[in-house]
Amino acid sequence: MSNLTGREIRGYELREQIGTGGFGEVYLAFQAAVGREVAVKVILPHHASHPDFIRRFETEAQLVARLEHLHIVPLYDYWRDADGAFLVMRFLRGGSLRNALARGPYGLNAASLLLDQVGSGLALAHRNNVIHRDLKPDNILLDEDGNAYIADFGIAKNIGAPGEGITQPGALIGTADYLAPELAHSIPVTPQTDIYALGIILYEMITGMHPYQGAAPLERLLKHLHDPVPIIPGLEPEVSKGVNAVIQKATAKDPLQRFADGLAIAAAFREAIGVMSQRLTSRIFRGDTQRDIQIAPSPSTLSDLEQQLAQARRMDDKRRMFQLYSELAGRYHDLGQFNKVIDCYNNAITISRDVGDRRSEMIWVTHLGNFYAGRYESYQAFQLYKLALAIADERTDTLARGQILYNMGLTYADQERIADARRLLNEAHRLFEETGEVDLINQAREQLDLLG
Numbered sequence: 001m002s003n004l005t006g007r008e009i010r011g012y013e014l015r016e017q018i019g020t021g022g023f024g025e026v027y028l029a030f031q032a033a034v035g036r037e038v039a040v041k042v043i044l045p046h047h048a049s050h051p052d053f054i055r056r057f058e059t060e061a062q063l064v065a066r067l068e069h070l071h072i073v074p075l076y077d078y079w080r081d082a083d084g085a086f087l088v089m090r091f092l093r094g095g096s097l098r099n100a101l102a103r104g105p106y107g108l109n110a111a112s113l114l115l116d117q118v119g120s121g122l123a124l125a126h127r128n129n130v131i132h133r134d135l136k137p138d139n140i141l142l143d144e145d146g147n148a149y150i151a152d153f154g155i156a157k158n159i160g161a162p163g164e165g166i167t168q169p170g171a172l173i174g175t176a177d178y179l180a181p182e183l184a185h186s187i188p189v190t191p192q193t194d195i196y197a198l199g200i201i202l203y204e205m206i207t208g209m210h211p212y213q214g215a216a217p218l219e220r221l222l223k224h225l226h227d228p229v230p231i232i233p234g235l236e237p238e239v240s241k242g243v244n245a246v247i248q249k250a251t252a253k254d255p256l257q258r259f260a261d262g263l264a265i266a267a268a269f270r271e272a273i274g275v276m277s278q279r280l281t282s283r284i285f286r287g288d289t290q291r292d293i294q295i296a297p298s299p300s301t302l303s304d305l306e307q308q309l310a311q312a313r314r315m316d317d318k319r320r321m322f323q324l325y326s327e328l329a330g331r332y333h334d335l336g337q338f339n340k341v342i343d344c345y346n347n348a349i350t351i352s353r354d355v356g357d358r359r360s361e362m363i364w365v366t367h368l369g370n371f372y373a374g375r376y377e378s379y380q381a382f383q384l385y386k387l388a389l390a391i392a393d394e395r396t397d398t399l400a401r402g403q404i405l406y407n408m409g410l411t412y413a414d415q416e417r418i419a420d421a422r423r424l425l426n427e428a429h430r431l432f433e434e435t436g437e438v439d440l441i442n443q444a445r446e447q448l449d450l451l452g
Helices: 051-065 097-101 108-127 191-207 217-226 237-250 262-273 302-315 318-334 338-354 358-374 378-394 398-414 418-435 438-451
Strands: 012-020 024-031 036-043 075-081 084-090 140-142 148-150
Touching: 012 036, 024 084, 051 075, 051 084, 097 140, 097 191, 108 148, 108 191, 108 262, 108 378, 191 237, 191 262, 237 262, 302 318, 318 338, 318 358, 338 358, 358 378, 358 398, 378 398, 398 418, 398 438, 418 438
Parallel strands: none
Antiparallel strands: 012 024, 024 036, 036 084, 075 084, 140 148
16 A cells, blocks of 8 residues: 555545554544544555455444543544545554553552553443453553553454454464463453453553563463463562552453453552542532432341332332432442442433433432542543533532532542642632532532642
8 A cells, every 4th residue: 555645535634654564554634624633544455355354344343433431542433445444533642552661661650540541441341342352552542641542442453464463263363462361272252351461561561571571472472371470579568469469360361360340450459559549439419409319228138129129110109219229329339239330320310301300310410420430430420420510500500510520520630630620629619619518618628638
């Protein structure tokens, strides 16, 4: 394929070739219709016309395009024609994690933040039955502030010659340096396949080198199959055992022994290095608008509460259903049954909409946003907070607006976006002063003081 710089294709002006490989090329392009820079991946015609690729392209592109998450590179557009296949994505100026590692290892706190971001993106993908299978520093892109975004889901890795990622009988999927043992045995992939690669990447972030650095390619493959990842020496005594335990669990040879998902490994690493977010415990949404759905915990068993909910549904007793969803969400959360927590909140939101109760809808949407924020799934949290904020503005509810902005500020703080966090917390503080909520005024001031 000749260099396409200077050409305009379907409204995208290809300005500069920024990457090339066996599958094709990547260009920095300008989309005049919306005035933004994008990255356009052009897949060579002889790859794009491969029968396996043709069969998968549309389905996988649609699937990846639906992975809406703050830390997954969004796929804006895609098509296939006689000139090849084209994927249009967000352009990120910070390079890749591979580029960043060439400048040296990450500190533990910085590694933890990046792990939170990548882990939350993987968790969303896995819930949507998408497994990356080729996670590596080259496929983790960075913005100018160093925030991480997972790239190259699903599509490009399924094309090319054997050894370049095509899914063929007997062919390895993924990159050998990050290859989970089960892939070498042609065992079906699971989310734990990505967790293994993430464990290797975490080791690399902390040490600045691959755990099997210096080994020949075949030797590295054999080490992935049979040898545990080396213990990282030189860490501070108070964190050494915990950090190494996280990496050993993530890279266990048996997939069943690894972490359940990306959120779990991120949480375990935060605990290992002593990063316990005091901010997460102070998200708020209270006031007289919340009385309708909050009740004191009852002595009933979980089974009793589920039976009471079934009865309330039969009687269409929406007030009682609100109460039970509130308590059941807390019980399920304590048991780690997070999908059921989400179901409780979503069901309560649906009931609120059915009866036209915008106040209750706002409250439940905010609670669900708090839940996602507590699991470091910031994209979902922000989408819900924005919806709740729109309802608060519709109702001219100044107190609710302040509380939602406060929670959004804490979520920015969790991402270490300090300027954004301070801006929203200051606005929340102003609104609390306007409504005379002394406790909330003090709470907002405490959070601002924590930010420095």
